[in-house]
Amino acid sequence: MGTTQLETVPEPKYWHLKTVIGEALDSDFAVGEILPNERDLAARFGVARATLRQALEQLELEGRLQRRRGVGTTVAPPRMGVDVSTSTHYWPGAPRDAWQPVDCTNAVPPAAVARMMDTESDETVHAVRRMLATHGQPVAAELLYVPAGSVPELSAIDAPSGATRARGVLRELQRLTLEGQDRAVELGSARADDAKELDRLPGAPVLVVTTRYFSEGRTAVVSVATYRADTCRLTFGDSGDLEIRHHGQERRAS
Amino acid sequence: MGTTQLETVPEPKYWHLKTVIGEALDSDFAVGEILPNERDLAARFGVARATLRQALEQLELEGRLQRRRGVGTTVAPPRMGVDVSTSTHYWPGAPRDAWQPVDCTNAVPPAAVARMMDTESDETVHAVRRMLATHGQPVAAELLYVPAGSVPELSAIDAPSGATRARGVLRELQRLTLEGQDRAVELGSARADDAKELDRLPGAPVLVVTTRYFSEGRTAVVSVATYRADTCRLTFGDSGDLEIRHHGQERRAS
DNA sequence: TAGTGGTCTAGACCACCAC
DNA sequence: TGGTGGTCTAGACCACTAG
Structure with missing residues (x-):
């Protein structure tokens, strides 16, 4: 078909977020460092908190983050x-x-x-x-x-x-x-x-x-x-x- | 259940749901069978769809369910x-x-x-x-x-x-x-x-x-x-x- | 008590698939 | 085209931890 689909397959926001945050972890954070809280992060990236959480969950699954209720989110040490x-x-x-x-x-x-x-x-x-x-x-x-x-x-x-x-x-x-x-x-x-x-x-x-x-x-x-x-x-x-x-x-x- | 459990341990809804559905899978469903769609299931259990999905995600993680967009949710065969x-x-x-x-x-x-x-x-x-x-x-x-x-x-x-x-x-x-x-x-x-x-x-x-x-x-x-x-x-x-x-x-x- | 992550809701729209 | 699961929103309240 002739029509060109220049403008992209829409990558889910949470997936893109995960990539961005993951890169930030590599460059700007040390192991054990505390991240801003979820509400602030969501606001900073202009997404709903649930979306931000979806990205954080992925990073936690991969062992890059550690989250503790009442405490906060920290950068995890290597497995x-x-x-x-x-x-x-x-x-x-x-x-x-x-x-x-x-x-x-x-x-x-x-x-x-x-x-x-x-x-x-x-x-x-x-x-x-x-x-x-x-x-x-x-x-x-x-x-x-x-x-x-x-x-x-x-x-x-x-x-x-x-x-x-x-x-x-x-x-x-x-x-x-x-x-x-x-x-x-x-x-x-x-x-x-x-x-x-x-x-x-x-x-x-x-x-x-x-x-x-x-x-x-x-x-x-x-x-x-x-x-x-x-x-x-x-x-x-x-x-x-x-x-x-x-x-x-x-x-x-x- | 005559005694009141004053000291209620509030089990999350999605966790309880996961247990209930998991038991239903064992007793009432065959491998490959199609479950009702998420909106119906959520209504049936009286929860929001997001909550129902949290339970289904767990079951999928455990290899009990298989979900395919545009198709539906089916009972997965053993790993x-x-x-x-x-x-x-x-x-x-x-x-x-x-x-x-x-x-x-x-x-x-x-x-x-x-x-x-x-x-x-x-x-x-x-x-x-x-x-x-x-x-x-x-x-x-x-x-x-x-x-x-x-x-x-x-x-x-x-x-x-x-x-x-x-x-x-x-x-x-x-x-x-x-x-x-x-x-x-x-x-x-x-x-x-x-x-x-x-x-x-x-x-x-x-x-x-x-x-x-x-x-x-x-x-x-x-x-x-x-x-x-x-x-x-x-x-x-x-x-x-x-x-x-x-x-x-x-x-x-x- | 203040602040964090965890749970939950009731909507909306989108991508995909089969008919 | 209609129905499915996938994504996303903007709230709310709860459970937990620390000062």
Whole structure:
């Protein structure tokens, strides 16, 4: 058709805003610096606050901003790398494990988890809760589902719940021979309980890492770990001998 | 509910809505079924359309719904597992590779990528574009950055760009010895070009998998692959002998 | 108490798709 | 052309944090 469509495909405002603000972050702001509040920013860019928020949400999703109710919006530090390499063939709770046991209860696992184990769908299992934190910041919350059959000697322990029992379950686990594991990563939104422990609002985006641990030809443990997607980058080191660990990058301008 | 909950925890409406609709999806809807339109749903639940949309966005983020402009909202099938296991020690473009070369240009890599390679920050490299699709659905878009030094024999090729040149670069790569790789997964939002190829809107949530391939003691290739977060689950099989594939069936070998 | 981000409303118009 | 989801507005009130 002859007509020329010179004047442009209309890029959404929030998308353009995101680009503009993102560039400003690179050039004019330092990590930790506080941005003007949303009402001011919206006025400055001549858009409604909802539109401005749509741009900020994107930037927060990408880990460039951090927003806290009652406080303000700050420039986020680069995401921290969290090693989840599958090549470390250890049970949860092995000596070098940085996870912190929090609690242990009996529960029937969600259907999706029960399907991954060799249990009846209504069988109760040990549910061990653990947290991972670095530099004082909560990073991930984990729920380990351990069928009673995986820790047969545990019944002698009297702690009915709590961190003590959690440690007991993990200790018993070490007696088994780990034959392999199998892992999946997907996007999810934080459940209310996880969100609270991760210091985020319910529904916050998280990376859900589901791991199956195999022993004696069956699934001995299923782990569901939720990592804060805004602050974390999951790293899978390979071939063991390569070390790249984090940030040697400079920052800053102006 | 005789007792009054004086100490009400005001759960946000959109959060409650998400739960209600999510349960309805489980019980009353089949995969592929079309939901009522947003205006009707909002009216039915007695909320503003924006609030209803907030709930739908969450469900879409979790891969439970699929929304298409001009068409409607449908119930999404379970996420497909995409194997990205690092234990397959092959170069991109190796014989079994399901990725489809699309294009190849010369470009200067983004600063973050240049930092991972042993190149000057303004050095141009081969930028190979590839797509991954399963069942006719686009799943991921990849950009491979290949320094000229990694494919020294390539200059003889006359195709200056396009899929032919892309295949040429990948073919040359196979001559090198792959010494290791190193991988990171994080949440991102689709750039305009990726979004288009993935049949999504710009800003759609994606899982960004960054891989470094090492050869001869240096970084030979950097790959940045963006997977649709709504439809994909990244799987990392371990020790090569374990296969998962959906719904509880497990197989062993070795 | 003042100021922040989080939620919610009731509209409007636009881009896209199928018929 | 009619119906869908996507964008945008200009308000309002709430929950939280800090001084």
